Amino acid sequence: MKLSRTVENMIGSEILKISGEAKERILRGESIYNLTVGDFNPEIFPIPEKLSERIIHYYKEHRTNYPAANGELNLRNSLAELFLKDTGINYDPEEIIIGAGGRPLLYSVFESILDAGDGVIYPVPSWNNEHYCILTNAKSFIIETKAEDHFMPSAEDMRPFLKEANIIALNSPLNPSGTIITKEALTEICEMVLEENHRRGKNAKPLFLVYDQIYSYLIHGDQEHYTPISIFPEMKEYTVIIDGISKWLAGTGVRVGWALGPKPLMAKIKTFLGHVGAWAAKPEQLAVADFLHDKEFGIYLNEFNKRINSRLDGFYDVFSNLKKEGYPVDVIAPQAAIYLTVKLDLIGAKKEDGSKLNTVEEVFGYILNEAKIALVPFYAFGASKSLPWFRLSIGTTRSEDIKIINDQLKSALDKLSYS
Ligand SMILES: Cc1ncc(COP(=O)(O)O)c(C=O)c1O
Numbered sequence: 001m002k003l004s005r006t007v008e009n010m011i012g013s014e015i016l017k018i019s020g021e022a023k024e025r026i027l028r029g030e031s032i033y034n035l036t037v038g039d040f041n042p043e044i045f046p047i048p049e050k051l052s053e054r055i056i057h058y059y060k061e062h063r064t065n066y067p068a069a070n071g072e073l074n075l076r077n078s079l080a081e082l083f084l085k086d087t088g089i090n091y092d093p094e095e096i097i098i099g100a101g102g103r104p105l106l107y108s109v110f111e112s113i114l115d116a117g118d119g120v121i122y123p124v125p126s127w128n129n130e131h132y133c134i135l136t137n138a139k140s141f142i143i144e145t146k147a148e149d150h151f152m153p154s155a156e157d158m159r160p161f162l163k164e165a166n167i168i169a170l171n172s173p174l175n176p177s178g179t180i181i182t183k184e185a186l187t188e189i190c191e192m193v194l195e196e197n198h199r200r201g202k203n204a205k206p207l208f209l210v211y212d213q214i215y216s217y218l219i220h221g222d223q224e225h226y227t228p229i230s231i232f233p234e235m236k237e238y239t240v241i242i243d244g245i246s247k248w249l250a251g252t253g254v255r256v257g258w259a260l261g262p263k264p265l266m267a268k269i270k271t272f273l274g275h276v277g278a279w280a281a282k283p284e285q286l287a288v289a290d291f292l293h294d295k296e297f298g299i300y301l302n303e304f305n306k307r308i309n310s311r312l313d314g315f316y317d318v319f320s321n322l323k324k325e326g327y328p329v330d331v332i333a334p335q336a337a338i339y340l341t342v343k344l345d346l347i348g349a350k351k352e353d354g355s356k357l358n359t360v361e362e363v364f365g366y367i368l369n370e371a372k373i374a375l376v377p378f379y380a381f382g383a384s385k386s387l388p389w390f391r392l393s394i395g396t397t398r399s400e401d402i403k404i405i406n407d408q409l410k411s412a413l414d415k416l417s418y419s
Pocket of ligand 1: 038100101102103104127171174175212214244246252256257
């Protein structure tokens with residue numbers, strides 16, 4: 001069937017393809033630890049009880065007509081208060097827009113800023129930037145990041161593409177690595193964005209920093225999360241912040257997200273999003289506004305972080321110990337989000353049948369078949385096909401699973417020969 005060039009160019013999510021394979025095998029009755037999904041098992045990690053109560057309350061109150069086009073004012077006010085408390089920076093409710101999760105907002109931001117052929121600078125591995133570039137016919141300037149930099153890019157990496165770009169897309173804490181951009185690196189990037197916009201002057205289309213912080217409240221230990229605006233208040237004019245409850249209130253299916261940005265851009269996004277109708281449901285918006293004021297919010301976040309971090313620490317110990325024992329694995333210490341970055345350096349290892357593991361894909365298949373563990377290779381996030389790093393998500397893990405996963409992994413590694 002002949003369809004539009006845009007949809008013909010569209011590619012499905014590699015991550016969903018990989019997690020789909022694990023899910024299919026689980027449905028066929030295989031016992032597999034599916035550590036691929038950027039989602040939660042709601043039986044292990046439910047949304048806050050109080051939030052469900054408030055959502056049901058607003059349905060019972062029949063608050064079910066159209067929400068305000070840019071989001072319910074209650075929620076935008078609550079978000080402005082929260083942002084002020086966290087960063088010391090004031091946002092007017094007109095500088096905030098609510099959508100059905102982070103995705104429609106990210107897409108609207110790309111659509112509202114970019115003309116066909118405009119440039120987007122983004123690092124890999126990262127989540128979904130490639131697809132938003134395809135959908136908007138943008139030109140991608142891709143920065144390949146390294147494990148030693150915790151898979152974060154630097155200003156210097158980006159500088160060669162600056163003049164041709166209208167968006168730098170950054171995500172911190174980062175999906176897939178669960179790492180946080182350092183204050184120094186973010187400072188240098190902001191300085192560069194300010195300098196470039198100064199050079200362009202007021203009549204040219206600006207260079208925006210789209211800063212996706214959807215994991216902003218899922219922080220490990222004494223790590224710190226930074227926003228561009230708290231480093232340089234002048235960045236407010238060029239920054240779009242994306243956030244939402246999908247990850248830090250475990251509400252991936254509740255669909256409430258938001259963007260904070262300069263008023264003229266937010267006004268256009270309001271119109272764009274209005275035509276698409278990708279608003280968050282009104283009862284959910286009102287309930288989130290209430291919940292952000294509730295004392296349960298802080299209590300929930302505290303407890304939620306504890307439970308996530310104990311799993312990240314548990315898996316970190318598994319991989320650190322295997323490394324100490326001489327297995328060809330590695331791991332980056334957890335910093336944030338629900339992800340751990342693990343390395344399975346198994347290319348060239350020989351299986352029991354004498355054949356060798358030749359590609360990262362084969363390593364993924366071996367670990368799935370022999371250890372019954374599904375991870376996502378970083379190539380699914382746009383990194384090189386030969387990079388032996390994987391994302392491990394703890395969103396479906398029960399504490400007691402960690403020991404079993406350790407034993408199954410070790411036994412699969414023991415079946416390989418490495419000479
Ligand atoms: C970095 C990042 N941004 C945005 C999103 C989208 O979130 P939502 O489910 O709210 O659309 C995700 C989801 O996985 C994500 O990992």
